[in-house]
Amino acid sequence: MISMKNVSKVYIADKPPALSDIDVDIAQGEFTFLVGHSGSGKSTLIKLLLREILPTTGEIIVAGQDVVHMRNWKIPFLRRNIGCVFQDFKLLPNKTSYENVAFALEVIGKSKHVIRTQVPEVLKLVGLDDKAESYPDELSGGEQQRVSIARAFVNRPPLLLADEPTGNLDPATSLGIMSLLNRINKTGTTVVIATHDREMVDSMRKRVIALENGKVIRDQSRGVYGYGD
Amino acid sequence: MAISPGYFIGEAWSSFRRNWVMSLVAVTIIYISLLLVGTFFLTGAIVNRIATSFEQKVSISIFMKDGAAPADVQALQGDMQKDPRVDSVSYVSKTQALERFKERTKNSPQLVEQLRGNPLPASFEVKLKDPRQVAAVVKTIKADPALAKVIKNAEEDVHWGQTIVENLFAATGIVRLFVLVFVILLLVVSLVLIGNTIRLAIYSRRKEIGIMRLVGASNGFIRTPFLFEGVFQSVVGALLASGTLLAAQAFLVPWLQRNLRFLPVSISGTTLAQLTGLLLLSAVVIGLAGSGAAVRRYLKV
Numbered sequence: 173m174i175s176m177k178n179v180s181k182v183y184i185a186d187k188p189p190a191l192s193d194i195d196v197d198i199a200q201g202e203f204t205f206l207v208g209h210s211g212s213g214k215s216t217l218i219k220l221l222l223r224e225i226l227p228t229t230g231e232i233i234v235a236g237q238d239v240v241h242m243r244n245w246k247i248p249f250l251r252r253n254i255g256c257v258f259q260d261f262k263l264l265p266n267k268t269s270y271e272n273v274a275f276a277l278e279v280i281g282k283s284k285h286v287i288r289t290q291v292p293e294v295l296k297l298v299g300l301d302d303k304a305e306s307y308p309d310e311l312s313g314g315e316q317q318r319v320s321i322a323r324a325f326v327n328r329p330p331l332l333l334a335d336e337p338t339g340n341l342d343p344a345t346s347l348g349i350m351s352l353l354n355r356i357n358k359t360g361t362t363v364v365i366a367t368h369d370r371e372m373v374d375s376m377r378k379r380v381i382a383l384e385n386g387k388v389i390r391d392q393s394r395g396v397y398g399y400g401d
Numbered sequence: 402m403a404i405s406p407g408y409f410i411g412e413a414w415s416s417f418r419r420n421w422v423m424s425l426v427a428v429t430i431i432y433i434s435l436l437l438v439g440t441f442f443l444t445g446a447i448v449n450r451i452a453t454s455f456e457q458k459v460s461i462s463i464f465m466k467d468g469a470a471p472a473d474v475q476a477l478q479g480d481m482q483k484d485p486r487v488d489s490v491s492y493v494s495k496t497q498a499l500e501r502f503k504e505r506t507k508n509s510p511q512l513v514e515q516l517r518g519n520p521l522p523a524s525f526e527v528k529l530k531d532p533r534q535v536a537a538v539v540k541t542i543k544a545d546p547a548l549a550k551v552i553k554n555a556e557e558d559v560h561w562g563q564t565i566v567e568n569l570f571a572a573t574g575i576v577r578l579f580v581l582v583f584v585i586l587l588l589v590v591s592l593v594l595i596g597n598t599i600r601l602a603i604y605s606r607r608k609e610i611g612i613m614r615l616v617g618a619s620n621g622f623i624r625t626p627f628l629f630e631g632v633f634q635s636v637v638g639a640l641l642a643s644g645t646l647l648a649a650q651a652f653l654v655p656w657l658q659r660n661l662r663f664l665p666v667s668i669s670g671t672t673l674a675q676l677t678g679l680l681l682l683s684a685v686v687i688g689l690a691g692s693g694a695a696v697r698r699y700l701k702v
């Protein structure tokens with residue numbers, strides 16, 4: 173699903189690279205945590221996969237597509253294969269939960285019929301069928317994050333990327349979000365989560381890729397967050 | 402990807418309702434800018450008409466000696482009428498000249514009484530298609546051998562008010578240039594102003610654009626509603642500006658005609674049609690260019 177070879181990213185020449193010489197392969201259906209200190213390069217890696225930025229060197233394949241040499245007009249089609257979730261939810265404040273999720277289908281040209289069947293389904297999956305008509309400011313942080321996950325998943329993408337999805341949430345709520353992402357993973361979707369959340373990583377016992385200063389320092393298949401660091 | 406235009410019209414309308422403050426600001430600024438452009442355009446048209454009416458008064462007079470042979474007179478008239486630059490040649494006989502003189506001096510009849518016989522010469526009045534050609538046409542006429550046979554002296558008997566005419570053309574030329582430069586300047590200023598306003602409106606919605614990109618909307622899909630909206634706002638502004646100007650000139654032109662009798666103030670229907678066309682065309686161009694350029698910035702990868 174994801175293959176990175178010798179990937180480096182230098183934002184500003186003369187400064188140390190944000191990522192250097194990354195080799196990572198993630199198979200279809202895997203559930204992977206990306207951990208590391210602040211500034212270790214987690215978000216940079218996620219942005220590379222989304223083709224928000226280009227690597228300075230190296231090759232990246234995502235969902236069978238060569239991200240590095242991709243023409244600009246193809247980027248939207250890459251993104252239709254990737255659901256993404258962020259710490260700040262990125263919901264439109266003037267749309268209800270239902271409309272926020274439907275928006276993701278509208279803008280890729282899905283028919284009204286598809287929208288009317290898929291949106292309630294995915295809202296039910298994230299447990300918000302009773303909040304469909306609520307606006308983001310009428311929802312708790314955890315609920316807003318569920319809406320954003322519903323939006324990321326409504327199109328059933330093969331890959332779901334999450335950059336600190338629980339960064340703004342308390343531990344109990346975070347647990348709910350993680351188990352939701354785990355359930356999504358069970359449907360066959362590859363899930364990659366960048367996080368600081370030590371307890372979460374330790375309790376899930378999933379693959380852990382640890383970054384430090386832009387390098388992969390550890391890659392364990394049933395790992396924990398780290399050794400006391 | 403078959404997306405009906407209905408979707409975009411719906412989006413444009415709902416976003417107009419959601420962002421109506423921004424839209425109102427944009428429409429107002431477009432309205433004011435185009436109002437300025439239109440005002441100056443109309444003023445320019447009026448000034449141009451006045452200048453043209455002055456220019457059309459320019460003519461060449463040729464005064465003939467008494468007793469010139471009718472055949473020579475006809476030959477000269479024929480030569481002048483053949484000139485493609487000449488609009489009309491009219492012959493004023495000695496009797497007609499006297500009539501005109503009496504008409505002009507009817508407040509002091511003693512002037513006519515003092516006249517013995519008819520000292521006034523017969524003459525030709527030559528009008529030109531383009532009055533600016535006057536000097537060149539005079540030169541041609543003076544070179545005509547038929548002329549020498551009907552006049553005494555080429556320097557004295559061919560009149561065209563050289564200095565007045567030259568000053569007039571210099572003045573109307575400057576006025577026209579000034580008006581043209583000003584209209585273009587205003588148009589450019591309003592293009593920038595309007596473009597910026599639309600950009601501001603789009604800037605306030607960059608979050609929405611960011612989310613659209615994130616979920617895989619194509620650039621064309623993201624751009625289209627903004628273009629619709631930009632054009633829609635500009636056209637509304639242009640229609641309001643045209644309406645205001647048409648109404649204003651319907652009141653103002655008759656008022657000017659009553660109060661400035663010595664100036665031929667008028668606006669033709671063609672000018673009004675041109676005005677509406679100019680404003681609408683600018684609006685569409687501005688709407689497309691302004692919103693297109695603004696969205697582009699947020700579509701860069």
Ligand SMILES: Nc1ncnc2c1ncn2[C@@H]1O[C@H](COP(=O)(O)OP(=O)(O)OP(=O)(O)O)[C@@H](O)[C@H]1O
Pocket residue numbers: 183184189190208209210211212213214215216217
């Ligand atoms: N747009 C940018 N321009 C210049 N430097 C950048 C840019 N984005 C990130 N960096 C730098 O790259 C490095 C990695 O940043 P990144 O955002 O990937 O870290 P992170 O692991 O996500 O950190 P955090 O846990 O705080 O989110 C940092 O040193 C950061 O300062």
Ligand SMILES: [Mg+2]
Pocket residue numbers: 214215216335
């Ligand atoms: Mg980060």
